[in-house]
Amino acid sequence: MMTQLASETPTARGARSGESLRIERVTKRFKQGDTWVEALREISLTIQQGEFLAVMGASGSGKSTLLHVLAGLTWPDEGHISIDGTDLSRLNDSQLTSFRRRRIGLVFQAFNLIPTLSAADNITLPLMVEGRRLPSAELENLARRLGIENRMHHRPDALSGGEQQRVAIARALVTDPALVLADEPTGSLDSVSGQNICRLLRELHEQEKRTIVVVTHEPTVAMWAERIVVLRDGRVLTEFATRDFSDAHSLAAHYQDIVQAQDDEVAR
Numbered sequence: 001m002m003t004q005l006a007s008e009t010p011t012a013r014g015a016r017s018g019e020s021l022r023i024e025r026v027t028k029r030f031k032q033g034d035t036w037v038e039a040l041r042e043i044s045l046t047i048q049q050g051e052f053l054a055v056m057g058a059s060g061s062g063k064s065t066l067l068h069v070l071a072g073l074t075w076p077d078e079g080h081i082s083i084d085g086t087d088l089s090r091l092n093d094s095q096l097t098s099f100r101r102r103r104i105g106l107v108f109q110a111f112n113l114i115p116t117l118s119a120a121d122n123i124t125l126p127l128m129v130e131g132r133r134l135p136s137a138e139l140e141n142l143a144r145r146l147g148i149e150n151r152m153h154h155r156p157d158a159l160s161g162g163e164q165q166r167v168a169i170a171r172a173l174v175t176d177p178a179l180v181l182a183d184e185p186t187g188s189l190d191s192v193s194g195q196n197i198c199r200l201l202r203e204l205h206e207q208e209k210r211t212i213v214v215v216t217h218e219p220t221v222a223m224w225a226e227r228i229v230v231l232r233d234g235r236v237l238t239e240f241a242t243r244d245f246s247d248a249h250s251l252a253a254h255y256q257d258i259v260q261a262q263d264d265e266v267a268r
């Protein structure tokens with residue numbers, strides 16, 4: 001059972017109006033053997049504060065690389081990224097690490113929980129590494145919002161996939177980030193747990209005004225976002241609003257059409 005998030009919690013401090021994220025002509029290359037692969041090619045994208053964006057695209061199209069660059073986990077070779085007006089390239093390593101820890105929440109497909117720690121300790125880890133503590137009432141509140149209040153003393157291997165992902169989301173939220181980045185957050189979950197995670201992300205966007213960027217292959221996940229950006233070979237192929245589609249089925253059909261049209265063009 002999902003618990004409702006308290007509406008407009010005082011925790012979404014970072015949420016303000018205006019522009020959240022700007023990616024300007026970002027190129028990222030990786031060396032693969034003797035050759036270089038351009039994972040991102042002069043990509044430009046603006047994400048508004050409080051927006052819920054989904055990034056779709058074929059395997060290898062650059063989705064994870066885009067997320068990593070946005071998170072400051074890897075440097076672009078060219079171009080600029082700014083978050084709330086802060087140009088990430090102007091920060092030194094320790095400033096970037098601190099910025100990332102405080103402003104960005106990351107969620108991954110594989111949960112990335114520490115197996116020897118309880119759910120509670122996994123959640124508070126990002127604060128502990130900074131020598132900060134979370135008052136127990138706040139931890140309880142967070143756990144309750146995510147519907148895992150009865151799982152706090154369990155280790156990850158005693159939790160279902162959906163519960164593990166909710167612990168991972170709680171960990172992402174513990175620093176109260178304005179921006180939550182999720183890479184295939186439902187990729188390891190059954191469809192019911194996956195939809196619950198989507199609903200939760202949607203609530204973080206609607207009720208707490210956080211900016212959410214989700215990478216996904218699945219139209220049933222992308223459907224929860226407001227806007228979908230489709231990547232192809234490291235570039236933005238197209239983008240569209242989800243409100244133009246009545247259900248995930250019609251959205252999936254549209255997405256397939258886009259991909260097919262591009263494949264046909266390449267084949268010609």
Ligand SMILES: Nc1ncnc2c1ncn2[C@@H]1O[C@H](COP(=O)(O)OP(=O)(O)OP(=O)(O)O)[C@@H](O)[C@H]1O
Nearest residue numbers: 030031032037039058059060061062063064065066
């Ligand atoms: N660390 C790396 N070293 C070398 N090449 C990389 C690295 N990371 C990504 N790439 C390459 O960059 C391109 C984009 O990769 P990326 O992981 O961003 O794709 P993706 O869209 O997330 O794919 P998937 O849907 O399979 O997760 C691919 O060609 C990939 O092989």
Ligand SMILES: [Mg+2]
Nearest residue numbers: 063064065183
């Ligand atoms: Mg990926």
